[in-house]
Amino acid sequence: MSIAATDISWASGGEAIVQGVTLEVREGETFGLLGPNGSGKSSLLRVLAGLRVPQSGQVALDGADLRAMAPRRIARRIAVVEQHAATDIAISVIEVVRLGRTPHHGILSGWTAEDDRIVEKALARVDLGHRRNQPFHTLSGGERQRVQLARALAQNPTHLILDEPTNHLDIQHQLEILALVQALPITSIVALHDLNLAAMFCDRLGVMKAGRLIACGAPEDVLSAAMIADVFGVRAHVAPSAHHGRVHVQFLR
Ligand SMILES: Nc1ncnc2c1ncn2[C@@H]1O[C@H](COP(=O)(O)OP(=O)(O)O)[C@@H](O)[C@H]1O
Ligand SMILES: [Mg+2]
Incomplete structure:
Protein backbone atom coordinates (compact mmCIF):
# COMPACT_ATOMS: atom_id res chain seq x y z
CA MET A 1 0.00 0.00 0.00
CA SER A 2 2.83 2.37 -0.81
CA ILE A 3 2.99 5.18 -3.32
CA ALA A 4 6.35 5.96 -4.85
CA ALA A 5 7.34 8.79 -7.15
CA THR A 6 10.67 8.53 -8.93
CA ASP A 7 12.28 11.65 -10.35
CA ILE A 8 8.99 13.13 -11.56
CA SER A 9 8.80 16.42 -13.38
CA TRP A 10 5.70 18.20 -14.59
CA ALA A 11 5.67 21.37 -16.66
CA SER A 12 2.84 23.46 -18.06
CA GLY A 13 3.13 26.14 -20.72
CA GLY A 14 6.89 25.67 -20.80
CA GLU A 15 7.18 26.36 -17.09
CA ALA A 16 8.67 23.71 -14.82
CA ILE A 17 6.26 23.36 -11.90
CA VAL A 18 7.34 20.07 -10.31
CA GLN A 19 11.01 19.24 -10.76
CA GLY A 20 12.79 15.95 -10.09
CA VAL A 21 10.71 14.84 -7.12
CA THR A 22 11.47 11.42 -5.66
CA LEU A 23 9.30 10.38 -2.75
CA GLU A 24 8.01 7.18 -1.20
CA VAL A 25 5.05 7.24 1.14
CA ARG A 26 4.83 4.01 3.09
CA GLU A 27 1.89 1.84 3.99
CA GLY A 28 -0.33 3.36 6.67
CA GLU A 29 1.76 6.50 6.94
CA THR A 30 0.36 10.03 7.27
CA PHE A 31 2.67 12.17 5.16
CA GLY A 32 2.45 15.97 5.35
CA LEU A 33 3.40 18.15 2.40
CA LEU A 34 4.52 21.66 3.32
CA GLY A 35 5.61 24.64 1.24
CA PRO A 36 4.65 28.22 0.47
CA ASN A 37 1.92 29.19 -2.00
CA GLY A 38 2.94 28.34 -5.55
CA SER A 39 5.67 25.87 -4.51
CA GLY A 40 4.00 23.02 -6.41
CA LYS A 41 2.18 21.10 -3.67
CA SER A 42 -1.15 20.81 -5.52
CA SER A 43 0.60 19.96 -8.78
CA LEU A 44 2.63 17.21 -7.11
CA LEU A 45 -0.48 15.80 -5.42
CA ARG A 46 -2.27 15.65 -8.77
CA VAL A 47 0.63 13.77 -10.31
CA LEU A 48 0.65 11.33 -7.37
CA ALA A 49 -3.11 10.82 -7.79
CA GLY A 50 -2.75 10.03 -11.50
CA LEU A 51 -4.71 13.15 -12.47
CA ARG A 52 -1.65 14.62 -14.22
CA VAL A 53 0.83 12.65 -16.26
CA PRO A 54 4.40 13.73 -15.55
CA GLN A 55 6.62 14.53 -18.55
CA SER A 56 9.34 12.44 -16.94
CA GLY A 57 9.64 10.01 -14.08
CA GLN A 58 7.01 7.62 -12.84
CA VAL A 59 4.54 7.06 -10.05
CA ALA A 60 4.06 3.53 -8.75
CA LEU A 61 1.16 2.31 -6.64
CA ASP A 62 2.34 -0.81 -4.80
CA GLY A 63 4.94 -1.21 -7.50
CA ALA A 64 2.55 -0.84 -10.47
CA ASP A 65 2.99 2.12 -12.84
CA LEU A 66 -0.02 4.44 -12.55
CA ARG A 67 0.08 5.15 -16.29
CA ALA A 68 -0.75 1.50 -16.97
CA MET A 69 -3.85 1.64 -14.76
CA ALA A 70 -7.34 2.63 -15.92
CA PRO A 71 -8.77 5.72 -14.16
CA ARG A 72 -11.51 3.67 -12.57
CA ARG A 73 -9.02 1.20 -11.16
CA ILE A 74 -6.98 4.08 -9.74
CA ALA A 75 -10.15 5.58 -8.23
CA ARG A 76 -10.82 2.36 -6.35
CA ARG A 77 -7.45 2.80 -4.67
CA ILE A 78 -6.76 6.54 -4.43
CA ALA A 79 -9.30 9.08 -3.17
CA VAL A 80 -8.53 12.76 -3.67
CA VAL A 81 -9.92 15.86 -2.02
CA GLU A 82 -8.79 18.79 -4.11
CA GLN A 83 -8.05 22.24 -2.75
CA HIS A 84 -10.85 23.89 -4.70
CA ALA A 85 -13.48 21.18 -4.95
CA PRO A 157 -9.52 3.89 -0.72
CA THR A 158 -6.17 2.41 0.21
CA HIS A 159 -4.60 5.85 -0.35
CA LEU A 160 -5.97 9.26 0.54
CA ILE A 161 -4.66 12.49 -0.98
CA LEU A 162 -5.87 15.69 0.69
CA ASP A 163 -4.99 19.17 -0.55
CA GLU A 164 -5.25 21.62 2.33
CA PRO A 165 -8.19 19.81 3.93
CA THR A 166 -8.25 22.14 6.92
CA ASN A 167 -8.03 25.56 5.29
CA HIS A 168 -11.65 26.57 5.94
CA LEU A 169 -12.14 24.70 9.19
CA ASP A 170 -12.45 26.09 12.71
CA ILE A 171 -9.75 24.84 15.08
CA GLN A 172 -11.94 22.12 16.58
CA HIS A 173 -12.66 20.62 13.18
CA GLN A 174 -9.03 21.03 12.05
CA LEU A 175 -7.96 18.91 15.01
CA GLU A 176 -10.78 16.40 14.51
CA ILE A 177 -10.15 15.94 10.79
CA LEU A 178 -6.40 15.53 11.18
CA ALA A 179 -6.86 13.11 14.10
CA LEU A 180 -9.29 11.15 11.93
CA VAL A 181 -6.86 11.04 9.00
CA GLN A 182 -3.98 10.03 11.28
CA ALA A 183 -6.07 7.22 12.79
CA LEU A 184 -7.10 5.77 9.42
CA PRO A 185 -5.18 2.60 8.64
CA ILE A 186 -4.63 3.79 5.06
CA THR A 187 -1.75 5.71 3.47
CA SER A 188 -2.41 9.46 3.47
CA ILE A 189 -0.68 12.42 1.87
CA VAL A 190 -1.86 15.79 3.15
CA ALA A 191 -0.85 19.28 2.02
CA LEU A 192 -0.91 21.57 5.05
CA HIS A 193 0.03 25.14 5.90
CA ASP A 194 0.04 24.92 9.67
CA LEU A 195 3.50 23.69 10.68
CA ASN A 196 2.37 22.83 14.21
CA LEU A 197 -0.58 20.75 13.07
CA ALA A 198 1.75 19.04 10.58
CA ALA A 199 4.18 18.25 13.42
CA MET A 200 1.38 16.93 15.63
CA PHE A 201 -0.38 14.66 13.16
CA CYS A 202 2.08 13.58 10.47
CA ASP A 203 4.53 10.70 10.69
CA ARG A 204 6.84 12.34 8.16
CA LEU A 205 6.94 15.67 6.37
CA GLY A 206 8.11 16.79 2.95
CA VAL A 207 8.87 20.41 2.07
CA MET A 208 8.38 21.88 -1.41
CA LYS A 209 10.25 24.96 -2.58
CA ALA A 210 9.97 26.23 -6.16
CA GLY A 211 8.82 22.84 -7.48
CA ARG A 212 11.45 20.79 -5.70
CA LEU A 213 11.19 18.57 -2.64
CA ILE A 214 13.98 20.09 -0.58
CA ALA A 215 13.49 18.18 2.68
CA CYS A 216 11.84 14.96 3.75
CA GLY A 217 11.82 13.13 7.06
CA ALA A 218 10.50 13.03 10.62
CA PRO A 219 8.92 16.31 11.83
CA GLU A 220 11.72 16.93 14.33
CA ASP A 221 14.31 16.56 11.58
CA VAL A 222 12.50 18.63 8.94
CA LEU A 223 11.13 21.49 11.03
CA SER A 224 14.22 23.54 11.82
CA ALA A 225 14.55 27.29 12.22
CA ALA A 226 16.96 27.26 9.27
CA MET A 227 14.46 25.47 6.98
CA ILE A 228 11.61 27.78 8.03
CA ALA A 229 13.75 30.86 7.36
CA ASP A 230 14.91 29.51 4.00
CA VAL A 231 11.57 28.25 2.69
CA PHE A 232 9.02 30.54 4.31
CA GLY A 233 11.19 33.59 4.96
CA VAL A 234 10.18 33.94 8.61
CA ARG A 235 12.06 33.64 11.86
CA ALA A 236 11.02 30.85 14.19
CA HIS A 237 12.05 28.99 17.29
CA VAL A 238 11.60 25.23 17.22
CA ALA A 239 11.64 23.19 20.44
CA PRO A 240 10.29 19.88 21.74
CA SER A 241 6.64 20.28 22.73
CA ALA A 242 5.81 20.19 26.42
CA HIS A 243 2.44 18.62 25.57
CA HIS A 244 3.00 16.06 22.85
CA GLY A 245 5.96 14.05 21.73
CA ARG A 246 6.66 16.23 18.72
CA VAL A 247 8.30 19.58 18.09
CA HIS A 248 6.56 22.94 18.44
CA VAL A 249 7.19 25.97 16.22
CA GLN A 250 6.95 29.47 17.65
CA PHE A 251 7.16 32.36 15.20
CA LEU A 252 9.28 35.36 16.12
CA ARG A 253 9.06 38.96 15.09
N1 LIG B 1 -2.14 24.08 -15.17
C1 LIG B 1 -1.21 25.00 -14.91
N2 LIG B 1 -0.69 25.74 -15.90
C2 LIG B 1 0.27 26.67 -15.64
N3 LIG B 1 0.76 26.92 -14.43
C3 LIG B 1 0.28 26.23 -13.40
C4 LIG B 1 -0.73 25.22 -13.58
N4 LIG B 1 -1.00 24.69 -12.38
C5 LIG B 1 -0.22 25.33 -11.50
N5 LIG B 1 0.54 26.25 -12.11
C6 LIG B 1 1.54 27.13 -11.46
O1 LIG B 1 2.47 26.30 -10.81
C7 LIG B 1 2.87 26.85 -9.57
C8 LIG B 1 2.61 25.87 -8.46
O2 LIG B 1 1.20 25.76 -8.27
P1 LIG B 1 0.55 24.78 -7.22
O3 LIG B 1 0.97 23.39 -7.53
O4 LIG B 1 -0.91 25.07 -7.18
O5 LIG B 1 1.27 25.27 -5.87
P2 LIG B 1 0.78 25.18 -4.35
O6 LIG B 1 -0.29 24.16 -4.26
O7 LIG B 1 2.02 24.83 -3.60
O8 LIG B 1 0.31 26.55 -3.98
C9 LIG B 1 2.12 28.16 -9.43
O9 LIG B 1 2.96 29.21 -9.84
C10 LIG B 1 0.96 28.01 -10.39
O10 LIG B 1 0.55 29.24 -10.90
MG1 LIG C 1 -2.18 24.24 -3.63
Missing part, protein backbone atom coordinates in the same frame (compact mmCIF):
# COMPACT_ATOMS: atom_id res chain seq x y z
CA ALA A 86 -16.26 23.69 -5.49
CA THR A 87 -19.45 22.51 -7.05
CA ASP A 88 -22.53 24.61 -7.71
CA ILE A 89 -24.70 21.80 -8.96
CA ALA A 90 -27.81 21.44 -6.85
CA ILE A 91 -27.28 18.10 -5.19
CA SER A 92 -27.68 17.20 -1.57
CA VAL A 93 -24.93 16.37 0.92
CA ILE A 94 -25.72 12.66 0.90
CA GLU A 95 -25.67 12.58 -2.90
CA VAL A 96 -22.16 14.06 -2.89
CA VAL A 97 -21.00 11.36 -0.46
CA ARG A 98 -22.69 8.67 -2.59
CA LEU A 99 -20.50 9.76 -5.52
CA GLY A 100 -17.63 8.16 -3.60
CA ARG A 101 -19.12 4.76 -4.38
CA THR A 102 -19.14 5.20 -8.18
CA PRO A 103 -15.66 3.71 -8.82
CA HIS A 104 -16.94 0.50 -7.24
CA HIS A 105 -19.92 0.13 -9.57
CA GLY A 106 -21.93 2.12 -12.10
CA ILE A 107 -23.73 5.32 -11.14
CA LEU A 108 -27.15 3.70 -11.33
CA SER A 109 -26.44 0.01 -11.11
CA GLY A 110 -25.52 -2.34 -8.34
CA TRP A 111 -26.26 -0.11 -5.34
CA THR A 112 -26.59 -2.22 -2.21
CA ALA A 113 -27.42 -1.84 1.47
CA GLU A 114 -23.67 -2.11 2.07
CA ASP A 115 -23.16 1.07 0.00
CA ASP A 116 -25.75 2.85 2.17
CA ARG A 117 -23.96 1.68 5.28
CA ILE A 118 -20.58 2.94 4.01
CA VAL A 119 -22.06 6.32 3.02
CA GLU A 120 -23.75 6.78 6.40
CA LYS A 121 -20.58 5.83 8.25
CA ALA A 122 -18.51 8.31 6.20
CA LEU A 123 -21.00 11.10 6.89
CA ALA A 124 -21.01 10.31 10.60
CA ARG A 125 -17.21 10.34 10.72
CA VAL A 126 -17.13 13.98 9.63
CA ASP A 127 -20.00 14.76 12.00
CA LEU A 128 -22.46 15.86 9.30
CA GLY A 129 -25.21 13.26 9.46
CA HIS A 130 -27.66 16.00 10.41
CA ARG A 131 -26.95 17.83 7.12
CA ARG A 132 -27.59 14.85 4.86
CA ASN A 133 -30.51 16.36 2.94
CA GLN A 134 -29.21 19.93 2.74
CA PRO A 135 -28.17 21.21 -0.72
CA PHE A 136 -24.38 20.99 -0.88
CA HIS A 137 -23.92 24.53 -2.20
CA THR A 138 -25.68 26.01 0.86
CA LEU A 139 -23.07 24.62 3.28
CA SER A 140 -20.28 26.70 4.81
CA GLY A 141 -16.80 26.33 3.30
CA GLY A 142 -15.67 24.17 6.20
CA GLU A 143 -18.74 21.93 6.00
CA ARG A 144 -18.13 21.45 2.27
CA GLN A 145 -14.58 20.36 2.98
CA ARG A 146 -15.84 17.83 5.50
CA VAL A 147 -18.42 16.51 3.00
CA GLN A 148 -15.67 16.13 0.39
CA LEU A 149 -13.65 14.17 2.94
CA ALA A 150 -16.71 11.97 3.61
CA ARG A 151 -17.02 11.40 -0.16
CA ALA A 152 -13.36 10.35 -0.24
CA LEU A 153 -13.83 8.03 2.77
CA ALA A 154 -16.89 6.45 1.12
CA GLN A 155 -14.60 5.54 -1.75
CA ASN A 156 -12.94 3.07 0.68
